[in-house]
Amino acid sequence: MKDDTPTSAMVVIGDEILSGRTRDANMHHLAGVLTEAGAPLKEVRVVADDREAIVAAINELRARNTYVFTSGGIGPTHDDITAECVAEAFGVGIDVRADAREILLAHYGDPDKLTPSRLRMARIPEGASLIANPVSGAPGFKIENVHVMAGVPLIFNAMVESVRPTLEGGPPMLSHAFRIPMAEGDIAGPLAELAAAHPDISFGSYPFYQGGYGATIVARSQDRDELAQAAEALRAMCKALGAANVTELPPL
Amino acid sequence: MKDDTPTSAMVVIGDEILSGRTRDANMHHLAGVLTEAGAPLKEVRVVADDREAIVAAINELRARNTYVFTSGGIGPTHDDITAECVAEAFGVGIDVRADAREILLAHYGDPDKLTPSRLRMARIPEGASLIANPVSGAPGFKIENVHVMAGVPLIFNAMVESVRPTLEGGPPMLSHAFRIPMAEGDIAGPLAELAAAHPDISFGSYPFYQGGYGATIVARSQDRDELAQAAEALRAMCKALGAANVTELPPL
Numbered sequence: 001m002k003d004d005t006p007t008s009a010m011v012v013i014g015d016e017i018l019s020g021r022t023r024d025a026n027m028h029h030l031a032g033v034l035t036e037a038g039a040p041l042k043e044v045r046v047v048a049d050d051r052e053a054i055v056a057a058i059n060e061l062r063a064r065n066t067y068v069f070t071s072g073g074i075g076p077t078h079d080d081i082t083a084e085c086v087a088e089a090f091g092v093g094i095d096v097r098a099d100a101r102e103i104l105l106a107h108y109g110d111p112d113k114l115t116p117s118r119l120r121m122a123r124i125p126e127g128a129s130l131i132a133n134p135v136s137g138a139p140g141f142k143i144e145n146v147h148v149m150a151g152v153p154l155i156f157n158a159m160v161e162s163v164r165p166t167l168e169g170g171p172p173m174l175s176h177a178f179r180i181p182m183a184e185g186d187i188a189g190p191l192a193e194l195a196a197a198h199p200d201i202s203f204g205s206y207p208f209y210q211g212g213y214g215a216t217i218v219a220r221s222q223d224r225d226e227l228a229q230a231a232e233a234l235r236a237m238c239k240a241l242g243a244a245n246v247t248e249l250p251p252l
Numbered sequence: 253m254k255d256d257t258p259t260s261a262m263v264v265i266g267d268e269i270l271s272g273r274t275r276d277a278n279m280h281h282l283a284g285v286l287t288e289a290g291a292p293l294k295e296v297r298v299v300a301d302d303r304e305a306i307v308a309a310i311n312e313l314r315a316r317n318t319y320v321f322t323s324g325g326i327g328p329t330h331d332d333i334t335a336e337c338v339a340e341a342f343g344v345g346i347d348v349r350a351d352a353r354e355i356l357l358a359h360y361g362d363p364d365k366l367t368p369s370r371l372r373m374a375r376i377p378e379g380a381s382l383i384a385n386p387v388s389g390a391p392g393f394k395i396e397n398v399h400v401m402a403g404v405p406l407i408f409n410a411m412v413e414s415v416r417p418t419l420e421g422g423p424p425m426l427s428h429a430f431r432i433p434m435a436e437g438d439i440a441g442p443l444a445e446l447a448a449a450h451p452d453i454s455f456g457s458y459p460f461y462q463g464g465y466g467a468t469i470v471a472r473s474q475d476r477d478e479l480a481q482a483a484e485a486l487r488a489m490c491k492a493l494g495a496a497n498v499t500e501l502p503p504l
Contacts, residue, residue, distance in 0.1 A: 017280075019427070020283030021427070021470065024279070031270055031272030044297070045295065049456070079456050136461070152460065185365070189368065204267055205329035209388070
């Protein structure tokens with residue numbers, strides 16, 4: 001990957017993921033979107049509903065990535081502390097903001113429903129812009145390069161769609177995959193030679209076990225022509241290995 | 253949670269997770285096992301197949317947790333670099349070790365199959381002990397408090413079972429969950445009061461959307477009696493809110 005390619009990081013906030021009660025779904029979704037957008041995910045941290053942990057993760061990751069995305073902890077309950085942690089990370093104040101309050105009012109329709117708990121969701125750090133939430137009203141927000149979004153997958157995904165057009169990515173990373181029903185140990189030698197012969201292509205090998213051993217070999221590049229040459233070399237390698245029933249997933 | 257409760261951290265190693273090609277399954281599995289074992293997961297990092305990132309994650313996490321578990325990057329191919337990164341993190345050497353080589357030989361049955369690529373899987377950092385892999389032979393290893401395991405879920409899970417009896421956990425964290433078909437915003441006020449009245453219990457609220465809004469309220473404690481009192485208070489709260497069709501998931 002070229003050094004000026006934008007990079008992204010994610011902070012997943014939630015005790016329920018770490019306890020094993022809930023299976024995170026947002027990371028996988030965001031990963032695919034960011035690969036497509038040309039701002040690939042370089043690191044993810046899953047942290048507890050803990051002030052110090054959230055602030056540290058946001059500050060470390062925003063310093064070294066083009067974009068940061070958080071998931072979780074912006075609801076109305078006492079354990080939702082992400083918004084104030086983000087304000088603390090940036091050293092700015094946080095309060096209920098008129099535009100966010102208007103959005104909640106429009107969503108709930110009745111001022112009596114804007115309880116103090118719900119109004120927590122209109123607290124926005126100073127200097128942030130809002131991220132639309134077409135599902136349940138309460139907005140996310142963006143401050144500098146950090147996008148703060150909900151944890152419920154349906155709402156998270158909707159917020160990702162709100163943010164997606166604003167992302168400025170580099171050329172997308174293309175990948176060409178070969179699913180080879182042979183043990184990785186029998187592929188590794190020729191693959192290492194092939195990787196050495198194509199130093200500009202990144203080759204990954206991802207073993208699987210489904211009744212028998214196999215490996216998915218993935219070549220990655222931002223250059224479509226170089227990738228096609230690598231795929232041709234992988235085809236020759238499979239043939240030399242006598243691999244039958246190889247499945248290819250070429251780039252779109 | 254009491255301050256002397258053991259804690260765990262996980263490092264998931266793999267470009268394929270970050271690119272969105274593969275959905276991680278190991279974190280969720282390990283999280284449940286560690287909660288049961290009384291050494292709950294406090295943080296997870298997903299990092300690329302990158303030497304510097306892997307070494308930094310291992311060193312930061314092993315310094316502040318009782319146990320660290322890694323997943324991925326110990327196969328036979330050139331992009332499997334976890335074992336040497338762990339050796340570097342501990343500042344020790346790494347080489348093919350006789351006992352690990354014997355295990356591979358027993359698994360493959362034929363010395364000719366012990367190619368240089370496969371022998372990479374017998375490289376063990378100095379001072380480590382082996383973790384049994386009943387699925388595919390090639391062992392994981394443990395060095396000080398760091399457990400290095402495979403990324404393929406079937407093998408990862410088998411290694412977790414090899415390690416599980418060695419973990420010394422604190423009293424397990426018990427949880428009692430209430431699935432309430434009401435919007436979080438209508439629950440948040442009474443829940444915050446209830447949390448203030450039971451300062452030794454951790455209360456979490458996890459919203460869901462399935463045709464309508466709802467929230468799973470989870471009370472957590474290591475003390476079964478205190479947890480039962482909190483559950484009783486939650487039942488009274490649901491009644492006062494007029495919540496119908498509440499589902500309980502009491503601790504086992």
